[in-house]
Structures are given as structure tokens and as C-alpha cells.
Amino acid sequence: MTSLGIGLIGTGFMGKAHALAYRSVNAVFGDVPDVRLELLCDQPADKAGDMARQFGFSRATGDWRELVSDPAVQIVCITTPNKMHAQMAIAALECGKHVHCEKPMGLTLDEAMRMEAAAEGSGCKTIVGYNYLANPIYQHARKLVREGAIGVPVHFRGFVDEDYQADPETAWTWRAIRAEAGLGALGDLGCHLVSLMQGLMGAVATVVADVDTVHKMRPVEGSAERRPVENEDIANALVRFENGTTGLFSTSRTAWGRKSRIGWEVHGTTGMICFEQERMNELQIYQNTGNKGLDGFRTILAGPAHPPYGNFCPAPGHQLGFNDLKTIEVRNFLQAIAGGHRAHPDFKTALELERVIHAIDRSAALKRLVSVNRAPVDDR
Numbered sequence: 001m002t003s004l005g006i007g008l009i010g011t012g013f014m015g016k017a018h019a020l021a022y023r024s025v026n027a028v029f030g031d032v033p034d035v036r037l038e039l040l041c042d043q044p045a046d047k048a049g050d051m052a053r054q055f056g057f058s059r060a061t062g063d064w065r066e067l068v069s070d071p072a073v074q075i076v077c078i079t080t081p082n083k084m085h086a087q088m089a090i091a092a093l094e095c096g097k098h099v100h101c102e103k104p105m106g107l108t109l110d111e112a113m114r115m116e117a118a119a120e121g122s123g124c125k126t127i128v129g130y131n132y133l134a135n136p137i138y139q140h141a142r143k144l145v146r147e148g149a150i151g152v153p154v155h156f157r158g159f160v161d162e163d164y165q166a167d168p169e170t171a172w173t174w175r176a177i178r179a180e181a182g183l184g185a186l187g188d189l190g191c192h193l194v195s196l197m198q199g200l201m202g203a204v205a206t207v208v209a210d211v212d213t214v215h216k217m218r219p220v221e222g223s224a225e226r227r228p229v230e231n232e233d234i235a236n237a238l239v240r241f242e243n244g245t246t247g248l249f250s251t252s253r254t255a256w257g258r259k260s261r262i263g264w265e266v267h268g269t270t271g272m273i274c275f276e277q278e279r280m281n282e283l284q285i286y287q288n289t290g291n292k293g294l295d296g297f298r299t300i301l302a303g304p305a306h307p308p309y310g311n312f313c314p315a316p317g318h319q320l321g322f323n324d325l326k327t328i329e330v331r332n333f334l335q336a337i338a339g340g341h342r343a344h345p346d347f348k349t350a351l352e353l354e355r356v357i358h359a360i361d362r363s364a365a366l367k368r369l370v371s372v373n374r375a376p377v378d379d380r
């Protein structure tokens with residue numbers, strides 16, 4: 001395969017993560033097609049020009065439609081705010097481009113379904129930025145669970161918390177309105193936990209949920225005006241998996257002190273495995289050996305025994321970082337394009353994740369248990 005031209009839209013937090021990942025993926029792995037950092041888009045156009053120089057892209061534009069139709073671009077990366085994902089992804093697929101889109105897919109389940117439909121039969125590959133799935137220690141946890149290291153999994157507990165909306169005086173932004181952000185904590189944070197939870201426990205069948213908006217009005221920067229917050233700061237759900245086991249799911253963007261807490265535990269019949277994203281190179285495992293004198297949790301520290309850690313560093317315990325997860329995600333995507341297989345999670349799989357967060361939202365609105373609905377039926 002000849003080299004693949006990358007077109008990146010957005011140069012913020014995730015734009016930089018994508019740029020770093022596509023720049024370094026071949027140096028880290030050496031087993032993917034060559035990529036060219038072809039075209040960078042942001043607004044205004046002169047910002048795109050400056051960032052293209054910084055990130056190492058050949059050209060820049062202020063018009064994303066020009067980027068998705070550019071003949072030298074084969075992969076379109078979408079790292080813009082949520083409200084632009086659907087129109088950009090669908091336009092890129094219609095131009096025959098592979099699409100690497102940030103999460104959540106869209107503002108609504110309907111948008112996500114339209115994106116999935118556009119990908120289906122397009123002949124193009126897709127992937128959604130559920131980068132925490134790429135953590136080698138998470139994949140090791142999945143292997144341990146599958147191999148029975150804690151017996152049969154019987155229960156899941158998970159939390160995903162940050163404090164970026166904890167201060168009631170933090171200014172109102174687009175993140176507060178459904179027309180621009182979609183869901184609140186669920187779309188921003190909770191969807192990541194769903195991706196990890198379903199990877200460990202299987203598909204969610206039903207949820208019974210409650211949500212809360214803690215700070216209902218926020219100040220508009222530079223004025224005395226306060227505007228309403230339309231989406232949730234907190235969501236809690238009792239989960240029933242399709243395999244019959246239960247789970248507890250909780251997310252908050254108003255949790256003071258939590259910077260990137262993605263904490264989960266899988267309880268098994270003979271032990272437990274626990275993880276905390278703020279210590280993303282460690283797993284805690286408890287195995288009931290019957291030896292009371294040695295009873296307790298053990299820490300497994302990430303190392304070359306947990307592929308592909310060794311591609312980044314030959315020494316255990318030296319630790320991977322957040323941006324490395326994006327590099328692994330990009331490798332998975334490039335391998336799917338080269339090999340002709342589905343990337344994980346592609347639009348089809350990511351749609352199943354997004355059904356869960358929208359089911360939680362729906363359950364809270366209806367104040368009752370709802371099924372996740374593999375098909376888009378109204379189950380009121």
C-alpha cells in the first residue's frame with residue numbers, strides 16, 4: 001500500500017493527540033503503512049497555518065469541506081466539538097475517506113445511527129476515539145478475566161469523574177447546551193466507562209438511572225448574565241448485563257479533586273481486579289488463595305509482558321502516558337485499513353456504546369428501568 005494522507009480537523013486537546021500519534025506511530029511500531037501529514041484544518045485559517053507548521057503538516061485550510069474532498073487525503077481525523085462530528089464524518093465518508101472520529105459520535109442517538117449507516121457499505125474504515133481501550137494494562141485485565149484469574153465475573157462497579165465543572169463560577173460554554181454538546185457528563189466522560197465496562201462484562205441489557213444538574217446556571221464570561229445548563233453534571237445507573245450479572249455505573253463532572261478518575265472493579269467468584277486511570281500503569285488483583293497470612297491485593301505494574309507496552313519502552317515500570325494510548329489506537333486503525341478488517345471500535349461498535357449512555361439518559365427522564373435497545377424502538 002502506498003502512503004496514506006492524513007487530514008486533521010481541529011488542533012485543540014484531541015487535535016494535538018491525533019497529530020502526535022500519526023507522527024510517531026511508525027517510529028513506535030514499524031508495522032503500519034506510511035502516513036503523510038497532508039492537510040490541517042482549523043478556524044481561522046491563519047491559526048491552521050501556524051498549527052500546521054507546529055504539528056508538521058504540509059498544508060493548511062480554514063475550510064473543513066475542502067479538507068474532506070482533498071484528493072491527497074485518505075484519512076480524515078475529526079477532533080472538533082461534538083456538534084460537528086456527524087456532518088463532518090458523513091461528508092468525509094461520502095468522499096470515500098476513512099474516518100477517525102472523536103467520541104461521542106454525535107449529539108443524539110439518531111446522529112450516531114446516521115453516521116453508522118453512512119459508514120456501512122461505504123468501503124471505508126472508521127474508528128472512534130475510545131482510547132482507554134488501548135491501554136495495555138486494560139487489555140491485560142480483560143485477558144485475566146477471560147482466563148478465570150478471579151473465577152467467574154459476578155459484578156462490576158465503575159466511576160468516571162472529573163472536576164472541570166465543580167466550581168459554580170466556571171463560565172458557561174457550549175458544553176452546557178444539548179444543541180452543541182448533546183449529553184453532559186454521560187457524553188463527555190461516561191461513554192468511556194461504558195466502553196471499558198462492556199469490554200469486561202459484555203453488553204448491557206437494561207439500566208435504571210438518575211441524573212442531576214448540580215449547577216443549574218453559569219456566568220457568561222465578561223458579563224453579569226447567567227445562562228442555564230441543559231445537560232447533566234452527574235449520572236448514576238444500576239446496570240444489568242446480558243449475561244445476567246449486575247453493575248453500578250457513576251459519572252460526575254463536578255467531583256472536586258478528581259482530574260481523570262476512571263475507576264472500575266470486576267468482582268469474581270474467587271477474586272477481584274481493580275483499576276484507576278490516574279494510576280494508569282497499574283492493576284490491583286486479589287485472588288483468594290485460602291492463605292490468610294498472605295491475604296491481600298497485589299499490584300501488577302505495566303511492562304513489556306503487556307503488549308504493546310514494549311514497543312514504547314523495553315523496561316517495565318517506566319510507564320506509558322495518555323497520548324501513547326492514542327498512538328496504539330492509530331496503529332489499530334492503520335492495520336485495519338491495510339488488512340481490510342474492521343477497526344475497534346468502529347462506528348458499528350461505537351453505536352452500541354452510545355446506545356447505553358442514551359438509555360441511561362432515557363431511564364432518568366422516564367424515571368424507570370429501560371432496555372438498551374439494540375434496535376431503535378421506543379420502549380416507553
Ligand SMILES: NC(=O)c1ccc[n+]([C@@H]2O[C@H](COP(=O)([O-])OP(=O)(O)OC[C@H]3O[C@@H](n4cnc5c(N)ncnc54)[C@H](O)[C@@H]3O)[C@@H](O)[C@H]2O)c1
Nearest residue numbers: 010011012013014041042043079080081082102103104129
Ligand atoms: N478521547 C478522549 O479521551 C477525549 C478527550 C478530550 C476530548 N475528546 C473529544 O474530542 C473532541 C474535541 O475536544 P477537545 O477537548 O479537543 O476540544 P478543543 O476545544 O480543545 O478543540 C477543538 C478544536 O476544533 C476547532 N474547531 C472548532 N470549530 C471548527 C470548524 N468549524 N472547523 C475547523 N476547526 C474547528 C477548534 O478551533 C479547536 O482547535 C470532543 O468531541 C471531545 O468529546 C476526547
